[in-house]
Amino acid sequence: MYIIDLQGFQYKKELAFTCKEISIFNINDKSCVNRIVKPKIPYKHLRESVKIQIDWTVNHVHGLRWSSSWDNLPYSGLGDFISDSVLDEDQPVLVKGMEKKRWLEPHLPNNIIIDLEPWNSTLDMLERLCRRRDAIISTLAILQHEITLSPTDWDIAKHAISILQIFNDVTCDISAEKNVSISKIILFVSAMGNHLLEFQATLPLRELQVILEIYLKEIAENLENNELVAQATLLDPRFKKYGFRDINKANNAVELLKSKIKLFRDVSVNVNISEETNKNVQLQESKDSRQKSSIWKWFDEKVIQIRVPSNPTAAAILEIDKYMAESLIDRHEDPLLWWYERKNIYPKLYALVQRRLCITATSVPKKKQIKKF
Known part of the structure; x- marks a missing residue:
């Protein structure tokens, strides 16, 4: 070979x-x-x-x-x-x-x-085999071929289709995705694992089921420990923590995200906040120009100190906590559009989102259009 x-x-x-x-x-x-x-x-x-x-x-x-x-x-x-x-x-x-x-x-x-590329070619083969069952049985009988398929063999093929169907569904879903795909990977693996657990297979299909369950469990553990996949899942407003199988790993991913984001584009964010605060203060002073500036000077300085975070770690934690507290958006909504509309609310997270949600999860040759945002 x-x-x-x-x-x-x-x-x-x-x-x-x-x-x-x-x-x-x-x-x-x-x-x-x-x-x-x-x-x-x-x-x-x-x-x-x-x-x-x-x-x-x-x-x-x-x-x-x-x-x-x-x-x-x-x-x-x-x-x-x-x-x-x-x-x-x-x-x-x-x-x-x-x-x-x-x-x-x-x-x-x-x-x-x-x-070897399409694993689901096995599924396609079995489906065609079952659809043409009568023709195949008749042909084998006419030719008196040494190969024969017993009722048990046909039953195995039928139930194997039921086991493999979920894998085909996942392939179709992820291949048709036009936006974000990497954040779906953990959910797809979970869906396939749950499908196998619900399926009551008998020998010899039970052996196939066990092998697939072990394989998917290993993949899931590796994915939830993968920094890029974990962060992409958290930063997808459709899933967040609910995209994980293990809540402990989801919490660990949040802590790692906080430690990473506190240093991410920190200076530029603080400058933007400071400029916005100063503009607001200047606008307020122009409205109260008839008042003596000394009256409000101490108060304006205090407001600036409160509104501009002095601790980058605290600012990062605050931004992540605020994002995690928001409700999940509908699964069919566009997460990229959601982030674009909130880029000024979560400037640190938005900068990281641009580096995470652009990652594609498959090399399947389908038409993919990653939107610029």
């Missing part, structure tokens, strides 16, 4: 998948070969829109520049390199991604190439 990893470029339909790096791992003898190939088209001959897409891929995906080449392997020599590295035609080849699979098929026409 072989595992092939491909890295490259693609620009819509105008530019088919272009391989830049290829690694071939032979599972049987544990050998691995790797090549970075020369581009088939010089960079300077590409259209400007294609260059923009390529530069974005270099900076945000794999870091492999279009013109780089370590081994002087020409693009035209890729086919020979692949066929020389994959010698066993009866061995399957594992690759991640449908486009990469299609790209490999002409180079390995006699090997079975399996796309």
Whole structure:
């Protein structure tokens, strides 16, 4: 069996998948070969829109520049390199991604190439199998094939669909998200875990259920201990603490957020508050210009001292406590818009929100539009 990893470029339909790096791992003898190939088209001959897409891929995906080449392997020599590295035609080849699979098929026409990317392909396969149950049973009987499916086998397939359906629902939900996604991760893992706990599976599906439960529990613990994910969940006004499975970890995340936010853009925030306070005082003095300034001088100085926080730690704690005390917004509302409308109320938190809620939680190739705010 072989595992092939491909890295490259693609620009819509105008530019088919272009391989830049290829690694071939032979599972049987544990050998691995790797090549970075020369581009088939010089960079300077590409259209400007294609260059923009390529530069974005270099900076945000794999870091492999279009013109780089370590081994002087020409693009035209890729086919020979692949066929020389994959010698066993009866061995399957594992690759991640449908486009990469299609790209490999002409180079390995006699090997079975399996796309590993969509885990839910198992669900799709089982659903198609059950929908065509009668046709499959009839075909196997006519052909007198040695493979037969018993009623127990069909029952296992049916119940496996019920177990895996929640994973497909999560995939669809997070792929369709146009705004914030990282703050949903803990909730998604919790939803999948609760679904498995409610499902009463029998052997042999019970073994599958236990494996998934253990796996999800481990993921959930790691996520709630992850600083970026925990802070993003807290800073999403749809979820806050309620997005955590463990309330103790939610409280720990709040304390870590307080320690981080107290030093975040502290000077600029205090300057803004001071300027606003001074403007209010000047406005009040202009209204009371008929009064002697000495009458209100002591009072105005006292107000400034009260309104401008002298302790950055206290100011940060006050801002976080005020935010946490607000009611949750509807799950379908836009958290980015909510924060934009309150950026002057929570200036410290807003600065951190811009660095947290912009993180995407998946690389699924769906149309995502992260709004600028």
